[in-house]
Amino acid sequence: MSLAKVKIGERARIAHVxxxxxxxxxxxxxxxxxxxxxxxxxxxxxxxxxAVHESRVxxxxxxxxxxxxxxx
Amino acid sequence: xxxxxxxxxxxxxNCGKTTLFNAITGSEQYVGNWPGVTVEKKDGVLxxxxxxxxxxxxxxxxxxxxxxEEKVSRKFLVEDRPDxxxxxxxxxxxxxxxxxxxxxxxxxxxxxxxxxxMDVVRKNGDKIDFAKIGKALRCEVxxxxxxxxxxxxxxxxxxxxxxxxGVVEKGPGKMPDVPHVFTGSVEHAIAxxxxxIQGKVPLRSIRWYAIKIFERDREIIRDxxxxxxxMKHIEEHIRDCEKELGDDAESIITNQRYDFIKTLMDKxxxxxxxxxxxxxxxxxxxxVVTHRILALPIFILSLCAMWWxxxxxxxxxxxxxxxxxxxxxxxxxHVPFTTHEVDGKDYEEASKDFAKAEATVAAWEDGxxxxxxxxxxxxxxxxxxxxxxxxxxxxxxxxxxxPSKYGIWVPGIGALIGEALEKAGVGDTVKSLVVDGAWxxxxxxxxxxxxxxxxxxxxxxLEDCGYMARVAFIMDCxxxxxxxxxxxxxxxxxxxxxxxxxxxAARTIEDERARRMxxxxxxxxxxxxKTVIIxxxxxxxxxxxxxxxxxxDVVGIAIxxxxxxxxxKTRAFAGEASSFVLxxxxxxxxxxxxxxxxxxxxxxxxxxxxxxxxxxxxxxxWFVMHxxxxxxxxxxxxxxxxxxxxxxxxxxxxxxxxGFGSWQGAAASVSAEIAKEQATATLGLVTAGMDGATTGxxxxxxxxxxxxxxxxxxxxxxxFNLFVPPCMVAIAVTFREMGSQRWGWFAVGFQMxxxxxxxxxxxxxxxxxxxxxxGVWTAVAILVDLWCVWMIVRPGRRAA
Amino acid sequence: MSFASVVVLAAVVALAGLxxxxxxxxxxxxxxxxxxxxxSCCPTRQGENLV
Numbered sequence: 001m002s003l004a005k006v007k008i009g010e011r012a013r014i015a016h017v018x019x020x021x022x023x024x025x026x027x028x029x030x031x032x033x034x035x036x037x038x039x040x041x042x043x044x045x046x047x048x049x050x051a052v053h054e055s056r057v058x059x060x061x062x063x064x065x066x067x068x069x070x071x072x
Numbered sequence: 073x074x075x076x077x078x079x080x081x082x083x084x085x086n087c088g089k090t091t092l093f094n095a096i097t098g099s100e101q102y103v104g105n106w107p108g109v110t111v112e113k114k115d116g117v118l119x120x121x122x123x124x125x126x127x128x129x130x131x132x133x134x135x136x137x138x139x140x141e142e143k144v145s146r147k148f149l150v151e152d153r154p155d156x157x158x159x160x161x162x163x164x165x166x167x168x169x170x171x172x173x174x175x176x177x178x179x180x181x182x183x184x185x186x187x188x189x190m191d192v193v194r195k196n197g198d199k200i201d202f203a204k205i206g207k208a209l210r211c212e213v214x215x216x217x218x219x220x221x222x223x224x225x226x227x228x229x230x231x232x233x234x235x236x237x238g239v240v241e242k243g244p245g246k247m248p249d250v251p252h253v254f255t256g257s258v259e260h261a262i263a264x265x266x267x268x269i270q271g272k273v274p275l276r277s278i279r280w281y282a283i284k285i286f287e288r289d290r291e292i293i294r295d296x297x298x299x300x301x302x303m304k305h306i307e308e309h310i311r312d313c314e315k316e317l318g319d320d321a322e323s324i325i326t327n328q329r330y331d332f333i334k335t336l337m338d339k340x341x342x343x344x345x346x347x348x349x350x351x352x353x354x355x356x357x358x359x360v361v362t363h364r365i366l367a368l369p370i371f372i373l374s375l376c377a378m379w380w381x382x383x384x385x386x387x388x389x390x391x392x393x394x395x396x397x398x399x400x401x402x403x404x405x406h407v408p409f410t411t412h413e414v415d416g417k418d419y420e421e422a423s424k425d426f427a428k429a430e431a432t433v434a435a436w437e438d439g440x441x442x443x444x445x446x447x448x449x450x451x452x453x454x455x456x457x458x459x460x461x462x463x464x465x466x467x468x469x470x471x472x473x474x475p476s477k478y479g480i481w482v483p484g485i486g487a488l489i490g491e492a493l494e495k496a497g498v499g500d501t502v503k504s505l506v507v508d509g510a511w512x513x514x515x516x517x518x519x520x521x522x523x524x525x526x527x528x529x530x531x532x533x534l535e536d537c538g539y540m541a542r543v544a545f546i547m548d549c550x551x552x553x554x555x556x557x558x559x560x561x562x563x564x565x566x567x568x569x570x571x572x573x574x575x576x577a578a579r580t581i582e583d584e585r586a587r588r589m590x591x592x593x594x595x596x597x598x599x600x601x602k603t604v605i606i607x608x609x610x611x612x613x614x615x616x617x618x619x620x621x622x623x624x625d626v627v628g629i630a631i632x633x634x635x636x637x638x639x640x641k642t643r644a645f646a647g648e649a650s651s652f653v654l655x656x657x658x659x660x661x662x663x664x665x666x667x668x669x670x671x672x673x674x675x676x677x678x679x680x681x682x683x684x685x686x687x688x689x690x691x692x693x694w695f696v697m698h699x700x701x702x703x704x705x706x707x708x709x710x711x712x713x714x715x716x717x718x719x720x721x722x723x724x725x726x727x728x729x730x731g732f733g734s735w736q737g738a739a740a741s742v743s744a745e746i747a748k749e750q751a752t753a754t755l756g757l758v759t760a761g762m763d764g765a766t767t768g769x770x771x772x773x774x775x776x777x778x779x780x781x782x783x784x785x786x787x788x789x790x791x792f793n794l795f796v797p798p799c800m801v802a803i804a805v806t807f808r809e810m811g812s813q814r815w816g817w818f819a820v821g822f823q824m825x826x827x828x829x830x831x832x833x834x835x836x837x838x839x840x841x842x843x844x845x846x847g848v849w850t851a852v853a854i855l856v857d858l859w860c861v862w863m864i865v866r867p868g869r870r871a872a
Numbered sequence: 873m874s875f876a877s878v879v880v881l882a883a884v885v886a887l888a889g890l891x892x893x894x895x896x897x898x899x900x901x902x903x904x905x906x907x908x909x910x911x912s913c914c915p916t917r918q919g920e921n922l923v
Contacts, residue, residue, distance in 0.1 A: 008359075009351075021322075022138060022582070023651050028326040029133035030655065031168045036330070041355045044364040045549045049656060053167040056354065058545040060552055060652040493880065502877040502884075510884060684895055688888035 003038070003067040004046065011039045011072035018066035027067075030057050037072045077124045077235045079228065080149055082176055083160035084169050085131030086657040088188040091666075092160055092218035093128040096228045119225065124232050127154065133168075135175045135280075137291045140579050149179060150277070156182040156235035158228060163193040163200060163215070164658070166341055170333045173209060177251050178283060180276030182234035183211040186227040190215040197344030204340035208332075209251050219663065250279050253332040257316055258324060261309040262286055268306065272296050286310055287322045354658040358542065367546040374539075376622045378530040382523045383610040384618035392522035393611060398766065401515040402486040404475060411479035422473035428455070429470035436464040446764075486511055501698075501705065508760055509694030510687060513753035516608075516767060517682050520752070523607035524600055525675055531568055532670035536662030540565050541654060548652045555868075556636045557649040560590040564597050564632060569674060571595040571802040575809050583650045589639055591809050592819040595798040596635070596826070597628040600678060601748035602794050608752045612768050613775075613786040620787070624794060631795060631826060634864050639822075641868040685747045693743065693757050711761055720758075729849045730792055730828070731785035731835040734778045744793050745800050751793050781839050788835035796827030833857050 006012045014036050017024050031052040032038070042049040046061025083089045093099070097116030118124035129148060130141035137143055148154070159176050161169040166187070177183055187193075187200060193215075206213040212230055216223035252259060265282040273281045273296065284292040285306060293303065310321050317324050351359075361370055382389035399405030411418060417425070427445055435443035436459055444456040459467075475481040483491075489511055493503045534540055543565060548558020559581055567574030574594040581587040598606060606621050614620040639645040696716040698706050706713055720735025720742075727733045727741065736758040744751035759770035762777070772782070779785035797803055797820045807816035836853035840846055873881075 019651070023653070025136060025138065025322065025326075026133070026653055028323070029136075029171060030653070031171070031330070033323075033327050033330050035327070041351070042358050042362050044362055044367065044546075045553070047545065047549045047552070047652070049358060049362065049545070051355070054165045055168050056358075056656040056658070058541075058548075058652070058654045058656055060548060060557070060649075063651050063653060493876075496876040496880075497874045498880050499873055499877040502873070502881045505884060506880060510888075684891045688891045691884060691888040 001069060002065045003040075003048070003050075003069045004061065004065040006040050006069065008040050008043055011037055012069035013037050013072045014067060015070050016068040018068065019063060023063065023066075027059075027063070031055070032057075032067065038069075077121075077156075077232055078152070078154040079118070079124060079126050079231050079235060080154035080157050081126060081128045081160065082145060082149065082157055082172070083131060084133055084162060084165075084172060086655060087131065087160045087162040087165075087169060088218040089131060089160045090128060092186070092188065092216070092224050093126060095218055095221050095224045097126050118228055118232070121229075121232060124228075126158075126228070132172065134172060136287075137289065139582070149176075149181075153274075154181065154235075156184065156231045158231040159183055159185045159211075160218075161185055161187050163187040163189045164196065164198075166200065167330075167333055167337055170205075170209075170336070171329055174251060174253050174329050174332065175280070177209045177211055178253075178277075178280040180250050180274075180279065182231070182237065183209075184227055184231040184234060185209065185211050185213045186216045186223070187213060188216055188218050190222070191217040191220055196347055198347075199342040201340035205336065208336050208340075210249050250276075254283075254325070254328045255331075257313050258286070258328060261313050264309050265306055268302055269296060269298070272298075283325065286313075287325055352658065354538075354656075357659055358656070361539070361542050362546055362549075364549070368550070371543055371546060372622075372626065374534065375625050376619065378527060379622040379625070380618055381530065382526040383607060383621045385615045387618070389523045389526045389607075390611065390615075393520055393607065396522060397515075397519035397611075397768070400482075400484055401519055402484045402766075404481055404483040404487055406475065406478065407480040407482065414473075414477050419473060419475055419478035422478070426470055426472050428457075429467040432459050432463055432467035435459060436461075436467075486515060504698075505691070505694050509690050509697075509757060512760075512767070513690030513693070513757055514682050514687050516753045516756040517604060517686050517749050518679065520604045520607040520611075520749075521675065521679070524603055524678055525671065527603050528569070528600065528674045529667065529671045532667045532674075533662055535565075536666050536670070538657045538659045541656050544654060545652075545656065551633065551636070552649050552652070554633065554637050555640045555647075555649050556589075556633070557586060558652045558654070559650060560586055560593070560636075563590050563594045564629075567594045567597045567599055569600055571599045571798045572805050574599075575802060575805045578809060581650070583647075585645050585647055586650050588810060588815060588819075589636060589645055591806055592639070592822055593632045593635055595802055595806075595823065596631045596795060598624055598794055599748070599798070599802075600674060601681075601799065604749035604752055605744075605790055605793055608755075608771075609786055609790045612772055613783050624790075627791070627830075628795070631830070635822070635826060638860070638863040641863065641866055643869040646868050646870060681747060681749075686750055686753050689743065689746050689750055690753055690757060693739075693754060697757065709761070711758075716758070727792075729836065729852070730831045731779045731781070731788045731839070732775070734774070736774055737778065737789060741789075741793055741796075745797075745803075747799050747801075748793065781835075781842055781844060784835055784838040784842065787838070788831040791834055792827050792831035794827070795823070795830055797823040829856050829860060 003012060003014075014032060014034055016034060017027055017032050019027070036052065039051040040048055041051050041056060046064070047058065048061075048064045049056055049058045050064075081089055081093055093114070093116065096118055098119050099114075099116045114128045116126050116128070118126050127148060129145040132139075132142045132145045134142065135146050135149070137146060149157070157176055157179070159173050161173060173185060185205070187202065193200065200215070202213040202215060212234070214223060214227050214230065216227050218224050254262065262279070262282045265285050266278050269278065269281060269285070281292060281296070285296075285298070288310070298306075313324060314321055319327070360366060381387050384390060395405060406419065414422065424445075428443070431443045431445050435441075441458060442456055443459050444453050446452065447454045486507060490503065490507050493506060498506075544558045544561050546558075547561040551558055551561065560578075562580075563574040563577040566577050571594065574597075575591050578587050578590040578594065581590055606624050610618060610621045640647075693716065696719070697711060697714050699715060700706055700710075700713045701715055701718070711717060716739055717735050720737075720739040723742070724733050724735050724738040727737050736755065739758055740751045740754040743754040755771050755774070756767045759767070759774045762770040762773040764770050764773050775782035775785050775789075798806075803816075803820060806819050807813070810816045810819060832849070833853045833856070836847075836850045837857075840850045
């Protein structure tokens with residue numbers, strides 16, 4: 001399912017990162033790769049704040065929607 | 073310098089790199105909290121080591137050649153060949169930080185990894201095994217805390233030692249000792265590539281280059297001049313891997329790096345069990361601060377808090393500003409708690425008595441039967457009384473109270489200068505040049521330092537604690553609904569300090585249209601210099617309505633949103649909002665020295681500007697105010713014959729619909745292009761002949777004389793100067809960042825239109841609603857406003 | 873004009889001129905506080921090609 005559907009406080013394991021080459025590269029450098037577990041810290045109008053490893057990354061709604069995840 | 077050693081400081085954004093840089097070089101570079109702040113490399117000399125140059129590189133997440141920061145850092149590391157790398161890693165964020173470290177290590181340069189924020193790591197109860205990490209990445213690893221200055225110099229000196237020892241090679245001509253991060257077929261492919269590029273690149277970095285080629289890095293492939301035939305051969309290897317692993321080359325590399333790091337972390341990082349996967353304090357704060365309903369009100373509330381402190385009548389800002397303007401810089405002031413009464417009256421009462429006496433004398437000599445005094449600020453009659461000859465005779469005997477008898481009196485700088493010049497025998501004209509012109513103008517601007525100080529202090533605190541990154545996120549949530557990206561908002565936040573770095577920060581926006589739009593819109597948020605204008609007008613016209621000051625910020629943001637919307641509807645700017653990805657650093661309590669340095673730097677710049685720009689401008693203005701076209705010196709009452717008067721009058725009519733169509737308003741507005749705060753200084757200078765005892769009352773009198781609604785005219789004047797194109801310097805930067813004359817002029821034209829229409833609308837509609845009647849210009853304003861609304865709400869065009 | 877007047881006038885004009893000359897030569901002081909000519913807020917850095 002899409003990361004956008006994960007609720008605040010829940011975790012999910014990344015299956016695939018979608019989007020343009022540039023976006024995927026940037027997200028990759030930030031730790032968004034298949035297999036990584038992320039946790040949703042906050043969400044507002046579709047935009048999300050995600051906990052990746054020990055960092056917090058804010059992404060817009062379209063970007064979040066493009067990340068495929070499985071339950072963690 | 074032949075023997076100089078170059079150390080490169082590389083690391084993620086927010087890892088404390090610049091704090092470390094400041095600590096080890098003794099410099100005071102601005103420590104920013106979000107990408108785009110450090111877009112250039114800065115260098116400094118290592119403390120105690122004259123021959124060592126430390127290069128602070130922009131924060132990067134990776135060595136790919138795509139974002140501006142990455143390009144700058146990569147270019148330096150690969151082409152300028154530093155002698156050693158000092159890799160700063162955030163100890164509280166180890167896994168992600170190591171992604172860059174593996175790449176740096178592959179360059180084959182001597183490297184020291186400094187794991188920063190060890191104080192927080194220890195507090196969290198986490199443990200890091202430096203030795204294991206060092207072994208895996210073939211570098212030395214030490215722990216530091218840049219903030220507490222623990223271990224920072226030692227880490228730097230270690231890097232210097234390594235640099236002096238030379239390249240990390242296993243032996244002459246042998247492959248360098250760099251980490252092997254990948255597996256199986258990927259390593260195989262890399263080995264092949266290394267073979268084919270032997271001799272084309274320095275031996276120690278051959279692995280890094282090979283990996284880049286595997287990732288199909290176009291720049292590297294081009295720079296190395298790898299021929300089509302060679303590339304075909306390499307391509308086969310790459311495609312084999314891609315088929316085998318079911319992913320594209322770049323993703324394979326990224327994934328395997330993280331796999332390697334994960335394995336390494338399992339061995340060397342022990343997170344405090346109790347903390348694992350729990351929401352941190354930062355997370356909990358964020359839940360509130362980025363809450364879909366609370367977020368914006370919280371932000372506006374913080375702006376209001378800032379402005380209340382800065383300009384509210386009873387607030388600290390006004391207290392200090394009044395002291396500066398009326399006392400310290402002009403006449404003088406009593407040291408607090410040392411004042412006492414003389415003959416049953418305090419100094420204020422005694423002064424008022426004397427003012428009444430003067431008024432009595434003036435009225436009697438004018439042949440009047442009544443005398444009156446005015447309230448300095450409102451201009452209204454304070455007191456009126458009847459006079460007769462006896463009263464006149466008594467009044468003539470009155471002496472001006474000597475302030476030093478009422479307490480410890482410190483003469484103001486203006487008074488001191490005036491006295492010194494008189495004592496030296498300087499004539500009235502030159503005295504006027506110095507006291508009214510030069511000092512008058514400069515002191516007007518300096519008088520508002522307290523307001524600027526409070527605003528800058530507040531902003532520095534918000535930036536340093538990490539809140540501003542959240543603001544960018546919140547704005548993105550809102551702006552995205554309108555097709556705009558929060559990425560554009562970051563320069564706007566920077567613009568609160570100065571428009572120049574704001575416009576330059578737009579460089580980090582890759583999308584050309586969004587970048588152009590950001591350049592055009594960033595300067596609508598009032599900068600430090602514009603804050604002076606706000607401060608003056610708040611003090612003179614809106615004392616009881618301090619929220620007008622906060623409103624200017626809100627209006628600025630509104631213009632950015634609405635202006636952005638309008639631009640988006642045109643073909644040139646249409647398109648999807650660019651994606652927004654931003655790391656949010658953990659909230660942390662700003663250090664006193666950090667906030668102080670920030671604030672003091674800005675303040676220093678502002679004061680320096682007063683000396684270097686305001687001062688000569690005021691001298692120039694004084695001359696064109698006191699001479700006519702035939703260069704004859706004019707008398708006090710002859711200002712209408714001056715050059716400045718004529719110049720101002722030629723264009724004053726342009727400002728008539730805005731409510732301040734006089735030569736003074738015109739002159740002030742034009743002079744604001746040199747520096748926005750010059751508008752306040754110019755106003756002070758050109759109103760010298762008006763009614764009232766202080767510069768402030770002169771300016772109030774000016775607006776009363778040009779409009780029946782002085783407060784509206786003042787509001788209009790303020791908004792005009794706030795929202796038209798920024799100062800010349802910022803305009804120059806705008807042209808530069810736009811890259812073309814055409815776009816530069818478009819930006820300036822757009823900004824001029826916005827400022828003019830806004831001021832006109834505020835004045836014309838304000839007058840109408842205040843009962844001033846419906847005139848031609850009211851109609852014009854309404855029509856123009858309707859046109860603007862149409863520009864904002866109409867359906868958009870397709871992208872060009 | 874008295875001698876003192878001439879001196880003061882000359883001083884003011886000279887200082888103003890010096891300020892202008894310095895601005896032209898070194899660039900206007902930027903709002904970050906320094907006039908180092910090197911920081912990112914410096915307005916007169918001649919289109920440095922960062923990339």
